[in-house]
Amino acid sequence: MAIEINGTSYETDEEGYLVNLSEWNEAVADAIAQLENVAMSPSHWEVVNFLRDYYNEYQIAPAVRVLTKAIGKQLGPDKGNSKYLYELFPYGPAKQACKIAGLPKPTGCV
Structure with missing residues (x-):
């Protein structure tokens, strides 16, 4: 699979994760977020940049x-909780946010 952005093709695996992590940029993140039906806000970017x-x-x-624990430590308890993260990334904060951040699928995610 691949996603096309401004005439450039970015290879993804069968689940939509970027194959070459070094190809990631904000345009790629926006394109993946659109495919995931996530409207990127400053709060989304905060989590994506934290993950990177x-x-x-x-x-x-x-x-x-x-x-969740690491975000709580760095960004405060109001953001370091599952409810907040699932509101941002309804298909799973680790799984979906990592995909948008251009990272591999987290270990332990099915």
Whole structure:
């Protein structure tokens, strides 16, 4: 599979995750978000950028529990909870947010 943006093709796996992580940019994130029916807001970008930083540091996409805890530590308890994250990413904060962030599917996600 692939997504097409401004004449450039970006390869994705069968679930829509970017194959080449280095090809990610905000236009790619917006295109994936549209396919996922997510309207990106500053709150969405905050989570996406948090995930990219986390991945750069630990070389792994966090599972939802780890993500929730880490966001709570960095962004505060009002954002570090499942309810808030599921409102932003209804198909799963870890799974859907990682896809939009151009990261591999988190371990432990089915």
